[in-house]
Amino acid sequence: MKREFDDFVLFAEKGLSSARMVEKYLGVELFHERSGKPRVEGAKISLSDTCGVTLLAVLKGEGEIGVDAEKTDREPPAPLKDIFAWTRLEAYCKALGRGITPRDVKNLTPRGIVAEEEIDGMAVSGCGLAPAGRPWSAPLVFGVQ
Numbered sequence: 001m002k003r004e005f006d007d008f009v010l011f012a013e014k015g016l017s018s019a020r021m022v023e024k025y026l027g028v029e030l031f032h033e034r035s036g037k038p039r040v041e042g043a044k045i046s047l048s049d050t051c052g053v054t055l056l057a058v059l060k061g062e063g064e065i066g067v068d069a070e071k072t073d074r075e076p077p078a079p080l081k082d083i084f085a086w087t088r089l090e091a092y093c094k095a096l097g098r099g100i101t102p103r104d105v106k107n108l109t110p111r112g113i114v115a116e117e118e119i120d121g122m123a124v125s126g127c128g129l130a131p132a133g134r135p136w137s138a139p140l141v142f143g144v145q
Contacts, residue, residue: 005115007128008065011056012119018047021056037097046094050122057126064129066094069122077105084116087125095127 001012002025011025018038022030028040038047044059046067057067068090076086092110093100116125 005126007060008126009058009060010067010124010126011058012053014053016054018049018054018056021047021054025056026058033097035097036099037094046091046126048090048094048124053120053122055124059128062131064095064097066091066096066127066129067124068094069119069124072118072121072123080105083123084125087123088114088116088127091125091127095129 003010011021013021013024016024019030022028022038022040022045026040026043026045028042030038030040032038038045044063044065046057046065048055048067048069050069051071053069055067055069057065059065068087070083070087072083074083076083080086080089088110089104089108090100091114092108092112093104095112110127112127112129114125114127116123118124
């Protein structure tokens with residue numbers, strides 16, 4: 001599956017590893033920064049693997065992007081109220097280039113442009129962070145163009 005959004009492209013496919021997704025859709029090798037954030041030559045990306053589905057988000061402009069997905073019937077960790085609160089927080093931490101911690105669950109509020117949508121039984125959230133001092137040209141938007 002490929003979906004085009006205002007600020008990014010989202011690919012989803014069953015049964016492919018993150019490295020194979022990147023190779024298939026971008027034609028480049030996947031590597032990771034020391035923090036664990038995935039990187040490729042020439043693009044800003046984020047990856048999420050859940051329930052055998054791999055998501056690859058590719059940012060169209062400048063900034064950072066994070067994407068996360070979980071099954072909609074999964075219970076979020078306390079004190080989060082719903083599964084989108086969980087995926088939103090995960091996407092934000094991925095955009096920051098780090099993993100989520102138990103302290104984040106209690107204390108961190110996602111910032112930046114956040115979008116979310118239910119896609120094929122999964123709660124999918126994306127978070128875009130503009131470069132320092134620059135606004136996004138348009139909001140990060142889920143929805144068919």
